[in-house]
Amino acid sequence: MISLFLKKRRLKSPYRLPVLNTLLLPNGPARAGLFEEDGINEFNVAMSATESAYSNDLVLGFDPLVENGLNEEGMITVVLPFVKTAREGVQRLGKLIAQYGTGETNGVLFADDNEAWYFESGAGHYWVAQRIPDDAYAVAGNQLAIQEVDFNDSRNFLYHQGIQEFVEQHHLNPQPTGFNFRQIFGTADRSDAIYSTPRVWSGHQMFSARQATNETPESQSLPFIMKPDQLISVFDVQDYLGSHYQGTPYDPIGTGDMHDRHRYRPISLAKTQESHILQMNRPHGNDIHWLAMGVTAESSFVPFFADINETAAAYRRGKLPAQPNSAYWIFKHAGVLVDSDIHNLLPLLEDVQKNVNQAAIKFIEEMDQAKLNLDSNWEYYITKQNTAFAQQILRKYQQLTAELITKLTDNSPLNFNTDENL
Structure with a gap:
């Protein structure tokens, strides 16, 4: 799955119509129940929970994934009907994961009329979320994406209250200063270089070509927040979600x-x-x-x-x-x-x-x-x-x-x- 999150292109779909959230898995057995992916509630809070990612073994050794925790397919059901703002959505999901744990590493999108947020769980219980600036976009491709977290900036960052202590206690930060969530909790192996980062690179090439001239498909340090060269339309997003590296040597049908x-x-x-x-x-x-x-x-x-x-x-x-x-x-x-x-x-x-x-x-x-x-x-x-x-x-x-x-x-x-x- 790939997620492209645009501020001022607020995410929304009718939560009143759960069919829009369940028909998306046509090859799923009926006995598995609902696999909800996105929706909107009566307060115009939108949520999309489709982005699977991976945590590194060191982090999971200290905070393993929870077998019966809250996973992607249930997040819409237990969060969206209960919140009135995107920020409340982040806080509720974070509280539930901190309390009950999760069996997966995931990225989740939230938005309302005023804010857009990207939420990431990094282990069994720990999480962070970052607000997307009004003039920016973010691309995430099955890899933890949030980078430096500013714990003093409550307007743009939310997080598990014990995450700093957890990282310090177990010496998880590979850097002497700062708090790069992707580096501390995520992965950066060969599978990321061929599976995840090329799709992020592709998005940057499409929307920010003037800024991304030195980026490469296998780079493990591509920025999370990007400013587009020009305003991005719905059809631009359609082209991106339907792309397969057209115009590059990597196009499977090229x-x-x-x-x-x-x-x-x-x-x-x-x-x-x-x-x-x-x-x-x-x-x-x-x-x-x-x-x-x-x-x-x-x-x-x-x-x-x-x-x-x-x-x-x-x-x-x-x-x-x-x-x-x-x-x-x-x-x-x-x-x-x-x-x-x-x-x-x-x-x-x-x-x-x-x-x-x-x-x-x-x-x-x-x-x-x-x-x-x-x-x-x-x-x-x-x-x-x-x-x-x-x-x-x-x-x-x-x-x-x-x-x-x-x-x-x-x-x-x-x-x-x-x-x-x-």
Whole structure:
């Protein structure tokens, strides 16, 4: 999983609609229960809990992970309904982990109208959180990311009250001064260099190319907080979440050396189940959860307004085996067909993606205007309109699938040049 956190692009999705949080694991067995990933409560506090990371063995030796602790899939449920601000979300999650422990190392995003925070657990019970500055962004890629912690700056840092004593008692800080959370609690091995840091490097190259000229894909000291070269749009974020090192030697479907093409783990993978962009602080509070089902590079982000009270039925299905009436499998079907002849068929998919983006912007503009003019029944109206739009996008992908199947018939090994009259 990759997380890109933008201040003033506040994260938001409708917590009232748990389906948006549970349909994201279509290959999860039903008996496993809900695997919630992101949401928003009635106080417009947003939370996204999808970022798995790793702690080093030294730290875990002194504070092991807790087998039955609070893990990623349960964090939304026990935090989001109980907080009124992003800061309260950080504090509640931190308190729960300090008390009950966690069985995983995780990064969690929080935001409201005023602040955006990134929270990281670094061991069984210890954690820190940093506020993202108003003019900055942060990228985290399955690796602890927060660096220097200023314990005297309560506006920008929150933390487990015993973390300094814990580190001092067990001599965990490799530096004589400062408190670099990533260095003390995280990992910096070969797997990080090929799995995590290249994706962070990619984000910096995309959004801060003028500043990141000396960065390399395998650097273990990439900065957590970055300022973009220019304002970052929702479509910029979509491009990043769907990227696979295009324009570099590391693109798996590029023209580089075979070794380079498979050197680093790309952001968009064949096994990706979903990507979400949670866009907040929009006009009239008309916030949006953009959801891409399946492989991000071969899917489209569909906007769901936060005020809807029901989600289109197709977006609530995602079990195995593949279901033809499931949004996940409809997007996945088109992508699998493209994969069979990607260089020739990808342009067809890209045309659909562009069409969807343009339609989404038009739809959002219409709904923003509608909210201004509707005095009542807004939730009923936006739910009906959003459901229709989401279904419209599925029809576009079903039409693409039909076109792809038709074209792929010519690729069959059973083809033979015969008299066309026979």
